[in-house]
Amino acid sequence: PLVLGIETSCDETGIGIVQGHTLLADTVASSVDLHARFGGVVPEVASRAHLEAMTPTIERALKTAGVTLDDLDAIAVTAGPGLAGTLMVGVAAAKAYALALGKPLYGVNHLAAHVAVDQLEHGPLPKPCVSLLVSGGHSSLLLVPDVATDVRSLGSTVDDAAGEAFDKVARVLDLGFPGGPIIDRTARSGDPAAITFPRGKLDDGTYDFSFSGLKSAVARWVEAKERAGEPVPIADVAASFQEAVVDVLTRKAVAVCKAHDVDHLQIGGGVAANSRLREMAKQRCDKAGIRLRVPRPGLCTDNGAMVAALGAELVASGVHDSRLDIPADSSLPVTTVRV
Ligand code: ATP
Ligand code: MG
Ligand code: FE
Numbered sequence: 001p002l003v004l005g006i007e008t009s010c011d012e013t014g015i016g017i018v019q020g021h022t023l024l025a026d027t028v029a030s031s032v033d034l035h036a037r038f039g040g041v042v043p044e045v046a047s048r049a050h051l052e053a054m055t056p057t058i059e060r061a062l063k064t065a066g067v068t069l070d071d072l073d074a075i076a077v078t079a080g081p082g083l084a085g086t087l088m089v090g091v092a093a094a095k096a097y098a099l100a101l102g103k104p105l106y107g108v109n110h111l112a113a114h115v116a117v118d119q120l121e122h123g124p125l126p127k128p129c130v131s132l133l134v135s136g137g138h139s140s141l142l143l144v145p146d147v148a149t150d151v152r153s154l155g156s157t158v159d160d161a162a163g164e165a166f167d168k169v170a171r172v173l174d175l176g177f178p179g180g181p182i183i184d185r186t187a188r189s190g191d192p193a194a195i196t197f198p199r200g201k202l203d204d205g206t207y208d209f210s211f212s213g214l215k216s217a218v219a220r221w222v223e224a225k226e227r228a229g230e231p232v233p234i235a236d237v238a239a240s241f242q243e244a245v246v247d248v249l250t251r252k253a254v255a256v257c258k259a260h261d262v263d264h265l266q267i268g269g270g271v272a273a274n275s276r277l278r279e280m281a282k283q284r285c286d287k288a289g290i291r292l293r294v295p296r297p298g299l300c301t302d303n304g305a306m307v308a309a310l311g312a313e314l315v316a317s318g319v320h321d322s323r324l325d326i327p328a329d330s331s332l333p334v335t336t337v338r339v
Helices: 032-038 043-065 084-101 110-116 118-122 162-172 179-187 212-227 234-259 275-288 305-316
Strands: 002-007 012-019 022-030 074-080 105-109 129-134 139-146 150-156 264-268 291-293
Touching: 002 043, 002 084, 002 110, 002 305, 012 043, 012 305, 022 043, 022 305, 032 043, 043 084, 074 084, 074 110, 074 305, 084 105, 105 110, 105 305, 110 118, 110 129, 110 139, 110 264, 110 305, 118 291, 118 305, 129 234, 139 234, 150 234, 162 179, 162 212, 162 234, 179 234, 179 275, 212 234, 234 264, 234 275, 264 275, 275 291
Parallel strands: 002 074, 074 105, 129 264, 264 291
Antiparallel strands: 002 012, 012 022, 129 139, 139 150
């Protein structure tokens, strides 16, 4: 099916067009620069930017894909989770297009879309697979018998999300926003074994995560250096922090695969773009005989293609479309694939 996907859960206006598992267009207009000086996304500013970017971004995507609105089989939109105000802009636009064109509307889960996008790069997801979902607002281990109909949560963070920890540590180190990509880059010239930071919940027998203790430990370590009047070895701190996060994520992900006898691990969400996570996951999966699937970095961070990919999967699976009066749900649970 030919599906157009609309993503507005945060600061990216993402429009994607897919034909089944084939990506035809992935157009993103980001308001990230407008938020940089506030050190985080300002919802009102983001909502306004989505409103302005929506029509031109859809038009650009259609042009890139070489299709018209009439050609579409369905419209998919992120219904949640995310910022209530920004979600509403996307959902309203999707409803308007669906109504005007007489096409089915699918309100989809942003997190399941982070998983489904993998199909654009590596083909159908094995049923089941395990997914490590690591993003700015979420960190979960999922058992995914079928991304269109059956997503189960096995564990998640009890405090900060992995991406949130990256962003907060970047702020402690004065590196800018969003912190993930900057820490990734900075860490390349650092020693990951320079400082031993705590690995929260590593051996607690659950599939939950905790990153706020790690974040505080980094802040305390940096403060102590500064108080002593010593220079802060930024690259070493970044590398050592990143190592602690990635160590826990990969160990627990492999443990889930073994416990559930699943031989495919998928990693999705913005933090899946992290080069050290990709490297360590590969090493540990190879060692455990698990096949690893991670989309290219551009498909890990928020985009419209992921929404279109999940929409296409729902259509292909015969899942019923959404009603035209669906709400935007800022706290939609990860297990609700379609609203
Ligand atoms: P959610 O998906 O939970 O709603 P979100 O959509 O805001 O949250 P994503 O766009 O999926 O989040 O991911 C953004 C997060 O990914 C940010 O916290 C960012 O710092 C982090 N991130 C992006 N690239 C990297 C990287 N290379 N290394 C580490 N973290 C990264
Ligand atoms: Mg973003
Ligand atoms: Fe996201």
